[in-house]
Amino acid sequence: MSYAQYVPDDERDELAHLAGDLRLACMRIARRIRFESPSSVAPHQFSVLCRLADSPMTPRQLAEIEKVSGPSMTRTANSLVARGLVDRAPDPADKRSVTLSLTADGTRTLREVRREREQWMTVRVGALPREEQQVLAQAAEILLRVAAR
């Protein structure tokens, strides 16, 4: 833990305050986007579609990344396959394994859902003055790095 090292009290307070504000803002925004962007795919389904958009994967890989159990991922995958958004193909090399991938319909649906969700943020950021948008542009780059750590 990097807090063993000496940091003046007021700087630590400032950092804690900044971290607290950022966490609160991110969680509130995420919550409102989830609530206020009515979507045809549930959050856990959306996550899976996003992963599969990066690359096709096995159920096991998806379960590990999404931190859910194997049976849960089977269920989620089943619902997406049933809706025609995901394709389940047997692996020719290893007959125990299957590969999940987005269908054309899945790709289109994912794009639509993303656009709906972005709409929430676009409306609000668009209403801000130019200078604040520029601050957010710098912050967005930093926050994406933070999210990836």
Next chain:
Amino acid sequence: MSYAQYVPDDERDELAHLAGDLRLACMRIARRIRFESPSSVAPHQFSVLCRLADSPMTPRQLAEIEKVSGPSMTRTANSLVARGLVDRAPDPADKRSVTLSLTADGTRTLREVRREREQWMTVRVGALPREEQQVLAQAAEILLRVAAR
């Protein structure tokens, strides 16, 4: 919708891009904080504790704010009352109504959970260079306003 007015194409693209990045960053951060801050209270319980920390409320008010049904809120409140984090008191003026409020234990638990969640962000923001922390400090203030819109 404010997009009826004329905005040059490249500015609109920039805005869409900024909004997209911000949404992605906020949702990823929120997701990781939820996943990686193992807490004894589930997300929906945490939300209710936060609301009750602001002020005592009836189940109906909570259900409306949290956008869940009455019976769902009854269930959530029951679990929190059973754990001693929330107190359910009959309203002397209107005998149909009850008032939910945090117990001392509930207040303490809420404070602990918040600290755990802030820890995730504190570690990562603390690792950034001074200049980036200053950008985030400006951004935090703006984002809190955005979250409140």
Next chain:
DNA sequence: TATTGTTATACTCTATAACTATA
């Protein structure tokens, strides 16, 4: 008659344990 809250019931997503097929 309208409102507050609860109970009854059902659906979804989650998990663990047991099972099948393949390596």
Next chain:
DNA sequence: TATAGTTATAGAGTATAACAATA
């Protein structure tokens, strides 16, 4: 024997409909 995936079953969360008590 170990691994990939599914099926079986149960536990929480959600919802709607029906009910009780009170206004």
